[in-house]
Amino acid sequence: MSAPTVEAVVRGHGAATRLVTDALAVARPTSPSAVVVPAVPDLRPLDELTDERLATDVGDTLDAVLADVRAVLDGAVHRLVFVLPAAPLMATAGGAAASAVTGGVLSMARTLAIELAREQVAVNVVAVDPRATTVAALAGQLGVLLGEGGEAITGQEIYLTAGTDLGRIRP
């Protein structure tokens, strides 16, 4: 008999929030779960990254991610997934601030996976690409990470990019 479905918490205001919500409606998580979708800043050339913009785009954004993480950990989650845009995660010209955020969240996820293992919380990153990631693709992946057996996967980054990142060095 399969485990009953539970509702997952979604935090954050990133561009993929709707995609995540739609995918979770299909994914049927069976463990108490949270999905954090950081609001990654838009691409902007380095020359335009003023001190004020760095403070908001990078500083405030990462602060918000930490607040979201703290909020979901105050609950009894067993699975935590960050959904990030693949392009800045992999690197893109004009994406210094966006990559600072996505790279920061990736390392945060790795550290949380190590730290929270003793609490049986699995933490992973899913990278999405609007050109390649369908609701079905994300639902399938979230179903694995948030479902039965998902506890065996932690500290990983999974690219739902249909191979568009092949041939590149991952961060």
Added chain:
Amino acid sequence: MTTTHPSGRTAIVTGGAGGIGRGIVRRLAADGFTVVLADLDETAVHEAAAEIGGRVEPHLLDVTDPASRRSVVARADALGGADLLVNCAGVLRDARVRRLEPALFRRLTEINLIGPLALARLVGPGMGARGGGAIVNLASRAWLGTFGSTAYSTAKGGLVGATRSLALELGPRGITVNAVAPGFVDTPMTDGLPPEVRRRTLDAIPVGRAGRPEDVADAVAFLADAGYVTGQVLVACGGRSIGDPYLARAS
């Protein structure tokens, strides 16, 4: 081993009075750079510059202060402009995520991530106008994840991410951007570790010793002149990141 380069190149090294930073300044000065040794600690800045000697210019720098950042770049401009920026200033003070104060998290973001990005923005145009240069960001092995290090690893991971995108953006201007990720390095910052933690850490390092500031300086010096290497992370950890880092799973 040091290399003699054509004279006239200028480097900025932030955090240059600290353990790793001082080793980098010493190496770059020996390699022929005029080095702006920039640090927050006024006494240490002058003491380090005097100890190293040569063409080392002490300069007070608070990497979180925009005016201070502009000041250090102006100092380099007065010397002909920065050919090399080494973002070494950093703070390692942290806590497990459940105990982490948001103010500390923000402070580490500002010092370890936003400061280096802002300095890259300030030196980029000049470097490009002079035909190119190099930016080397001091990341950390913590970028791969480290127990009890949420703020530090987030900031250093952010720096790695930014390094990669900056490499794509600044490459056409002749500027390379790379990162060095040191592991456990003997510095005043690590002197206070409990003996048991230190022993377990050393046990996890395949080369059998702690890193030295000159090990990190070697990596920085290589990247300073490696014009066809960009967007990379050079991990200088004695092999710890290949084997079992051990401390990562400490209970």
